[in-house]
Amino acid sequence: MDAPARIDVHQHIVPPVWADALAARGLDSGGWAIPAWSPRSAIAMMDQQGIATGILSVTAPGVHLGSDGAARDLARAVNEYGAEVVKDNPDRFGHFAGIPLPDIDAAVAEAVHALDTLHADGVALMSNTHGRYLGDPGFEPLWAELDRRAANVFVHPAQPPMALLPGTPAPLADYVFDTTRTALDLVLNGVMSRYPNVRVILSHGGGFLPYAAYRFSGLTSTVVDPDRTAEDILRDLRRFYFDTALSASPSALPALLAFAEPGHILYGSDWPFAPQAAGTYYNSYLGTYPDFAPGQAEAVNRDSAEFLFPRLAR
Structure with missing residues (x-):
């Protein structure tokens, strides 16, 4: 691309207060080290x-690290830090607010504060919080509040409640699985049909959801819940948006493009947890993909995101 144009919906921030909280508890992101970050280094990467x-x-493990009280404080500190970064560079940055699930009262309160007071561009939810997935009935008040506000919801995978494969950090394999798991949980528990105003973005091309969507729809309608048709399941699965982070490849793009609704594929980098060399690797596939329809590449890179984030529309 000749000039910076992409809107990257999957880019991470590392607030010092969050990095310190993880270090104090001996935590990382599913066996993945926490990298250095600064606004200047982010802008340099984006320009390139x-x-x-x-x-x-x-990113994972989010802002709830064990204690409800500490999670409330950490979420507020993280979100205020992100808001200041955006305030200093409003054209270069936006932010999704961290939400302290599974503390539902705090989660609703922080979502309202972040959207109304900090003017966040949406909220970020982990695919599971301490083993509870996003279709959990206890999370209904949060979805109702987000639906009233037609909020953007970015779903990032977390380590699933199981042991890591030896020598395999969660971002390599388990994150793909957990994104798919929580997406299916949202659909089977009716969240996507009850709350039509929320725009839910799934990381990493939706895990393997596009590839396995017809498996989910066919088996649900014939075995799991015969009162729902396969078309009902597919309609709810297609309500999701999908980012291209680590997923713009010759094998993933055909399935994603075949499944996603028009305008539902968004650019993502996953920087800095995915290093810049990884971004270059996947951007090369995205930039040379031969089977985009007219205007489709522009939609993925920018135009579809402008619909979700109208303040960025040119």
Whole structure:
């Protein structure tokens, strides 16, 4: 691309208070080290990768690290830090607010504060929080509040409640699985049909959801819940948006493009947890993909995100 134009919906921020909280507890991101980050280094990366604006979020394990009280404080500190970064560079950055699930009262309160007071571009939810997935009935008040506000919801995978494969950090394999798991949980528990105003973005091309969507729809309608048709399941699965982070490849793009609704594929980098060399690797496939329809590449890189983030529309 000749000039930075992309809107990157999957770019991470590393607030010092969050990095310190993880270090104090001996935590990382599913066996993945926490990298250095600064606004200056992010802008330098974006200029090199053709990214005009990065929508920032904290990655797994999110802001709830064990204690409800500490999670409330950490979420507020993380979100205020992100808001200041955006305030200093409003054209280059946006942010998804960290939400302290599974503390539902705090989660609703922080979502309202972040959207109304800090003017966040949406909220970021982990695919599971301490083993509870996003279709959990206890999370209904949060979905109702987000639906009233037609909020953007960015779903980032977390380590599933199981042991890591030896020598295999969660981002390599388990994150793909957990994104798929929580997406299916949202659909089977009716969240996607009850709350039509929320726009839910799934990381990493939706895990393997596009590839396995017809498995989910066919088996649900014939075995799991015969009262729902396969078309009902597919309709709810297609409500998701999908980012291309680590997923713009010759094998993944055909399935994603065949499944996703028009305008539902968004650019993502996963920087800095995915290093810049990884971004270059996947951008090369995205930039040379031969089977985009007219205007489709532009939609993935920018135009579809402008619909979700109208303040960034040119």
